[in-house]
Amino acid sequence: MEFPFDINHLFPERFSILDQTLVAGRKTAGMPHLQANIETVIDELGRASAKAQQLPASITSASKLQSQKHQLYLLKDRESNGGRGVVVGFLKVGYKKLFLL
Numbered sequence: 001m002e003f004p005f006d007i008n009h010l011f012p013e014r015f016s017i018l019d020q021t022l023v024a025g026r027k028t029a030g031m032p033h034l035q036a037n038i039e040t041v042i043d044e045l046g047r048a049s050a051k052a053q054q055l056p057a058s059i060t061s062a063s064k065l066q067s068q069k070h071q072l073y074l075l076k077d078r079e080s081n082g083g084r085g086v087v088v089g090f091l092k093v094g095y096k097k098l099f100l101l
Contacts, residue, residue: 001048005037007085011076018042018072020065038062042072045090060092070094 016024022038039062046060065072073091080086 001044001087002081003037003041003044003087005084007041007076007081007087008078008083010034010037010041011074011085014076014078016074016076018065018074020067020069022062022066024074041074041087045074045087049090060090065092068094 011024018024018038022035022042024038042060042062042065043058046058049060050056050058060072071093073093075088075090076085077088078085
């Protein structure tokens with residue numbers, strides 16, 4: 001997924017792990033404009049995931065990630081999009097209370 005900003009600047013590693021702090025590396029800590037871009041990436045990935053699964057609403061968002069003890073693993077391709085990088089995919093993991101009806 002392409003974005004109008006430099007993904008490589010937000011996510012320095014090929015694999016990034018985000019938790020409720022939404023910090024992808026030392027560079028993004030305490031920088032509001034970078035934090036806003038990280039939130040945009042998570043929200044757009046959540047929307048695309050919901051659409052692909054034909055869900056009525058997104059189940060992954062930056063605000064939900066901040067309020068839960070989940071981790072989001074993000075994979076990027078550094079070379080694509082003119083060297084600005086693209087997000088290839090993500091995996092969200094964490095504990096859930098499941099029940100059967």
